[in-house]
Amino acid sequence: MPDTYVIRGAKVLGGEARDLVLRDGVIAEITASGAASTEGADVVDAAGLIALPGLVDLHTHLREPGREDAETVETGSRAAAAGGFTAVFAMANTDPVADTAGVVEQVLHLGRAAGYVDVQPVGAVTVGLKGQALAELGAMADSAARVRVFSDDGKCVHDAVLMRRALEYVKAFDGVIAQHSQEPRLTEDAQMNEGSLSGVLGLRGWPAVAEEAIVARDVLLAEHVGSRLHVCHLSTAGSVEIVRWAKSRGIDVTAEVTPHHLLLTEELVRSYDPVYKVNPPLRSERDVMALREALADGTIDIVATDHAPHPVEDKDCEWADAAMGMVGLETAVGVVAQAMVETGLLDWAGVAERMSAAPARIGRLAGHGRPLEAGEPANLVLVDPSRETTVAPSELHSRSRNTPYAGLTLPASVVATFLRGRPTLLDGTVRSASHEGVSA
């Protein structure tokens, strides 16, 4: 296996075709198309393909430790490589919870051993995600995992004092609190977006105000204590307005939107098929349009998958009994292409900013989300913008199959992924970058 790859004729960020030479883990040089020497190198014909910096997912559930029946660090990071990611932030709601230096270091080491993507652990804000006492944020920050993103995702840090303290405390190490914005009392046993459809279907509503009230409170707290807030999976038009207002005031807030909230609406719940059950819930067409517009104008900074694998039995049941969440790593590029690129709202440079550069910046992750330039780490993805893929759950690399896109044809495909110069996806095969000589 040669150490040099020449990617021939890729359109960098969708622009001019170039050759990219990857050697010793970095982009050694970028030349005019057809000009790079291929002697002793593996050549990847990238004519018609778009080169983007390797994607970074700020919001992934890898389920290990604790729910290895749903996903492991290895299977989840294989799915990530297949989806064009070179780094994922592993959420803290595992069992045991990632609320100590020991657990975050375990996840870090599992990720390194797998070798498909860089797995960057997220630390819990509160002990056991219980919302009562701060976890040892400093210890996690100082650990080998160098945690900078803290989140109780899955649960809201709803106690205002605790949220204030967390925001203040992480300033010492440039951390950020990634909040799952959900007022718990307004969403007890909530099953779907609250609106006329929830009334008709007889499912308990999850009102937009339950998200917006927390987002509004938190941006004000962030302003008051001068800290950084990140809003996870923002899902309503009202939350967009609040974040837009906060940014206009100079508040240090960032926000993410999931691919599914950019494409799917609550109408799918009419089927009562729990594959569409997710938290926050699928919203209205009006919300979807507001989210797309906000992602385009920068009010929402990034796309994050909220990849949430669940075993079949947790979805093959009555709606109310089903688990919430969808897998999303392997379909993210296709969905964003459909919702944002095909609609003319974003070009591929815009996609690179929102799926690579900005999430790496928010997560303070070095070596990812860098520009495609000579001397930079060779983390990149090749996308075929015109190769349609029909989503087949059985072909996913994730251990779980709970995709809401089964049978849907998406307009773009990930063709190859390179992690520090080594292919983690090439010729249709996912391979580890940590082992020499792994063959297709």
Next chain:
Amino acid sequence: MNRHLLSAADLDRDDALLVLDTAAELASLTDRAVKKLPTLRGRTVVNLFFEDSTRTRISFEAAAKRLSADVINFSAKGSSVSKGESLKDTALTLEAMGADAVVIRHHASGAPHRLAHSGWIQGSVVNAGDGTHEHPTQSLLDAFTMRRHLAGGKGDLEGRRITIVGDVLHSRVARSNVLLLATLGAEVTLVAPPTLLPVGVETWPCATSYDLDSALKDADAVMMLRVQRERMNASFFPSAREYSRRYGLDARRMALLPDHAIVMHPGPMNRGMEIAAEVADADRSVIVEQVSNGVSVRMAVLYLLLGGAQLGSPLDPSSQLETAEA
């Protein structure tokens, strides 16, 4: 008609009238000495009840038996369901036993829809009440009862004014009634405190009011919904007494109704809460008759979903009755 009855919205006007007309014919036949018809002989109907409901289960059981079907009662209590067996595995078991129809009552909204569309079973599915979603056979028996008293027992309910009062938010009876009564041309008004009307009720094919007195003067029928006292603890209203005073049907309010108007309740009643005892037992109360009409309507539903006759073809149970006697 569809193969399943999951929602009152599954029935267009012709379907609904076919069920009501069929129920009327079956009712007249079963008034005779021999109550049993051979129509569903050899067919198996499973009553799959995940939630206690004595009256609905007995009503479906009587309906199926009067049509000579084999009836299996499967209740969650004391069954494998209480040992953690999933809806899917229960459904696969019923399928293996050759169920032709499954009548399901479930605490989760949409469970009948799941059962019908997941590929787990082949037979027809009848929704006997799911969560806070729908209860379509209740709405059919209510419409049947209204038609008898307000429309001479035939045709639709065009222009009849129906007032439905109470916990609409949590009521599957209200949802199915609004849909079916609108299909049949009735003008429905929902009356409840604002906390017990669902978000988006303004998109339903009905009017709403917070004031019961004003919704009684022109009503042809008033239907009182059961209000659980536990709702009080979730602050939907301050106290049972205040609810009863503002939204209960007592003798004074009953006197506001036109002379011909009927009083209905899907049961079980909270006497003294949403309905005063003297109203429940008044001459204009048709609450007991609703129960007996329930059997006829459920016979009609099972007959039309499972019967050998082509759907929509003229019904001729009298010849079948002769066969039964032979």
